Amino acid sequence: MNRKNSSYEIVYNPMAELQKQLHSLFDNFLGETPAKASQLPSLNVTETESSFVVTAEVPGIPQENLEIQLENQTLILKGERKKETEEKEGTWHRIERSFGSFKRAVSLSSEVDANRVEAVYKDGVLQITLPKLEQNSLAKRISITNG
Numbered sequence: 001m002n003r004k005n006s007s008y009e010i011v012y013n014p015m016a017e018l019q020k021q022l023h024s025l026f027d028n029f030l031g032e033t034p035a036k037a038s039q040l041p042s043l044n045v046t047e048t049e050s051s052f053v054v055t056a057e058v059p060g061i062p063q064e065n066l067e068i069q070l071e072n073q074t075l076i077l078k079g080e081r082k083k084e085t086e087e088k089e090g091t092w093h094r095i096e097r098s099f100g101s102f103k104r105a106v107s108l109s110s111e112v113d114a115n116r117v118e119a120v121y122k123d124g125v126l127q128i129t130l131p132k133l134e135q136n137s138l139a140k141r142i143s144i145t146n147g
Helices: 014-030
Strands: 043-047 051-057 066-071 074-081 100-107 118-122 125-131
Touching (some): 043 100, 051 074, 066 125, 074 125
Antiparallel strands (some): 118 125
């Protein structure tokens, strides 16, 4: 049977239905809907020998609406994208831009020198550089004497 010329159409796909139910289950369990998840900025986290670099896509969010905190070994990024209040005439055909507040937390595998953290905001991208504490300040060799 040639499927290209066939009028046969799959009406029910059990695997697609199962996938839909699993997504719904996880969305309800995590308390996140796809719309809510789209508010979170995308992050990249890289690590070098001397630092961590976190970049976050935050287009349309003014710098004054962003907050960066460092607690223990966790970087916390908070922000808010405010709803446009300007009333526009016409019929809306699609609304995809989200608004509201968000909070992202990134656990770091090494301690960071909080006094040297730098953040640069350019073209809707926030880059945070977190220098690691030098090994000398974290570890100290203890000598053992005869007692």
